[in-house]
Amino acid sequence: MKSIGDNIKKCRVEAGLSQADVAKLLKISTPAFCKIETGQTDLNISRLIQISKLFKISPSALISGIVIETESSEDLSGLKQQLLDKDEELNKLRKKVIELYDKLGM
Known part of the structure; x- marks a missing residue:
C-alpha cells in the first residue's frame, strides 16, 4: 500500500510542481513539506485538507491514492x-x- 506521502508526491509531480513550489503554496518550509512527502511527519487533518484542496482532490483520494475523475x-x-x-x-x-x-x- 502506498503511503499518503507517496500519493502527495504523485499529485505534486502530475501538477508539475517542485517541493519548494508546494511548500510556498502551503506556507510551510520546503524541509517541512519534504518530511510530509517522505512520511517523516504525520499529517493532521487540517494539513491533509489543505493539501487536498491544493491538488483539487478529496482527502480520501489523497489517503487512498485512488482518484476518480469527475x-x-x-x-x-x-x-x-x-x-x-x-x-x-x-x-x-x-x-x-x-x-x-x-x-x-x-
Missing part, C-alpha cells in the same frame, strides 16, 4: 442531453415494434 457540469449537461435523446429514440423504436406486431396480428 466530469465538469458542462460535460454532465451534454451527457444528460445525449441520454434524453437516446431515450426518445428508444421510445420511437418501441412504438415501431408494437406497430409491426399489430400488422402481423401477433
Whole structure:
C-alpha cells in the first residue's frame, strides 16, 4: 500500500510542481513539506485538507491514492442531453415494434 506521502508526491509531480513550489503554496518550509512527502511527519487533518484542496482532490483520494475523475457540469449537461435523446429514440423504436406486431396480428 502506498503511503499518503507517496500519493502527495504523485499529485505534486502530475501538477508539475517542485517541493519548494508546494511548500510556498502551503506556507510551510520546503524541509517541512519534504518530511510530509517522505512520511517523516504525520499529517493532521487540517494539513491533509489543505493539501487536498491544493491538488483539487478529496482527502480520501489523497489517503487512498485512488482518484476518480469527475466530469465538469458542462460535460454532465451534454451527457444528460445525449441520454434524453437516446431515450426518445428508444421510445420511437418501441412504438415501431408494437406497430409491426399489430400488422402481423401477433
